Amino acid sequence: MNLKERALPEELFVLQILEQRMSLSSPLKHRLYTLQVGYDGEIIFDKWLLAMEWDSIVIHDLRIKQNFSEVQIDTLVITNKKIFIFEIKNFIGEYYWESQTLFKKPNKQVKNPLHQLERSKLLIRQLVNEWQCDYSVEASLIFVHPQFTLFNASLEAPIILRSQIEERLHAFKRLSSGITLENKIFAEKLVQMHLSTNSFSQLPNYQYHQLKKGVPCAHCQSLLTQLRGRKCFCNHCNLQENIYASIHRLTKEFSLLFPEEQITVKKIYDFSGEIVSKQVIRTALKKRYHVCGSGWHSFYLPNVE
Numbered sequence: 001m002n003l004k005e006r007a008l009p010e011e012l013f014v015l016q017i018l019e020q021r022m023s024l025s026s027p028l029k030h031r032l033y034t035l036q037v038g039y040d041g042e043i044i045f046d047k048w049l050l051a052m053e054w055d056s057i058v059i060h061d062l063r064i065k066q067n068f069s070e071v072q073i074d075t076l077v078i079t080n081k082k083i084f085i086f087e088i089k090n091f092i093g094e095y096y097w098e099s100q101t102l103f104k105k106p107n108k109q110v111k112n113p114l115h116q117l118e119r120s121k122l123l124i125r126q127l128v129n130e131w132q133c134d135y136s137v138e139a140s141l142i143f144v145h146p147q148f149t150l151f152n153a154s155l156e157a158p159i160i161l162r163s164q165i166e167e168r169l170h171a172f173k174r175l176s177s178g179i180t181l182e183n184k185i186f187a188e189k190l191v192q193m194h195l196s197t198n199s200f201s202q203l204p205n206y207q208y209h210q211l212k213k214g215v216p217c218a219h220c221q222s223l224l225t226q227l228r229g230r231k232c233f234c235n236h237c238n239l240q241e242n243i244y245a246s247i248h249r250l251t252k253e254f255s256l257l258f259p260e261e262q263i264t265v266k267k268i269y270d271f272s273g274e275i276v277s278k279q280v281i282r283t284a285l286k287k288r289y290h291v292c293g294s295g296w297h298s299f300y301l302p303n304v305e
C-alpha cells in the first residue's frame with residue numbers, strides 16, 4: 001500500500017512554469033534539467049516497485065527532521081521486520097569511485113550520494129529506537145538509467161544498478177511477510193513528521209510583470225494557445241481541452257507563483273493574456289473555488305476537500 005504518493009516537487013513545478021513564461025538563466029536551466037531528470041528516475045523506480053505487488057507500506061518523498069538533521073528519502077518501504085530506504089539516482093554516463101569520492105568521467109566530482117543515504121539510515125534507526133520498535137534498516141542506492149556505468153565501486157557498497165534492480169527487489173520481497181497494525185502505526189508516525197516545506201529548494205526571484213501571459217497547454221505547456229468556442233486549442237501540439245480545465249490549471253499556476261495574491265477574475269483574466277472572457281473565468285472559478293465577498297471586491301478561495 002502507498003501511504004504517501006509522490007508529488008511533483010514544488011521547485012520543479014515552479015521552474016517548469018517559469019520556463020514558459022520568462023527567460024531562465026543558465027544555472028536555473030541546469031537546475032530545472034537536474035530536477036526533471038531526478039524526478040523521472042523516481043517515477044521509473046515507482047513503476048518497478050508497483051509492478052512487484054510487494055505486501056508492504058510505501059512512503060514516497062519523505063522529508064523529516066530529527067535533532068537538527070534533515071533528510072529527504074526518495075522511497076521508504078516498511079515491511080514486517082525490516083525498513084528499506086531507497087535513494088534513487090538517474091545519472092547518465094560513466095562514473096567512477098576514487099578515494100571514496102564519486103567522479104563523472106573524465107574528472108568532475110559529484111556529491112557522494114552514499115553520504116545522504118547513510119544520514120537517512122541513521123535518522124530512521126534513531127526513530128526506531130526512540131519509538132521502541134524492532135526493525136532492522138537497510139539502505140540502498142539505486143541507479144535506474146540503462147546508460148549509467150560505474151567503475152571501481154566496492155563490492156560491499158549498497159549499490160544497485162539497473163540490471164540488478166528486479167532481482168534485488170524480489171530478494172527483498174522474499175525476506176518479508178505481511179504487514180501488521182504495528183507497521184501501519186509506525187508508518188503513520190513517520191508521515192506525520194513529513195515537512196511540507198523543502199529547505200533544499202532554491203526558488204528564483206521573479207516578478208509578475210516579467211512573466212509572459214497566456215493559458216498553458218495541458219500537454220506541452222506551451223502558451224501558444226487560443227480559445228475556440230469552449231475549448232482551449234494548442235497551436236504547438238494541437239491539443240484541445242475544455243476551457244474550464246485550462247482555467248483551473250492556470251489558476252493553480254498563479255496561486256503557486258504568487259501565494260500571497262488573492263485570486264480574482266481580473267487577475268486571472270490578465271494572467272490568461274486576456275484570451276478568455278471574464279464571464280468564462282468567473283464560471284470556471286465558481287466551479288472549483290469558494291466565492292468571498294461580492295461585486296468588484298469578490299475573490300476566490302480553494303474549496304476545502
Ligand SMILES: [Zn+2]
Pocket residue numbers: 217218219220221222234235236237238239
Ligand atoms: Zn500543446
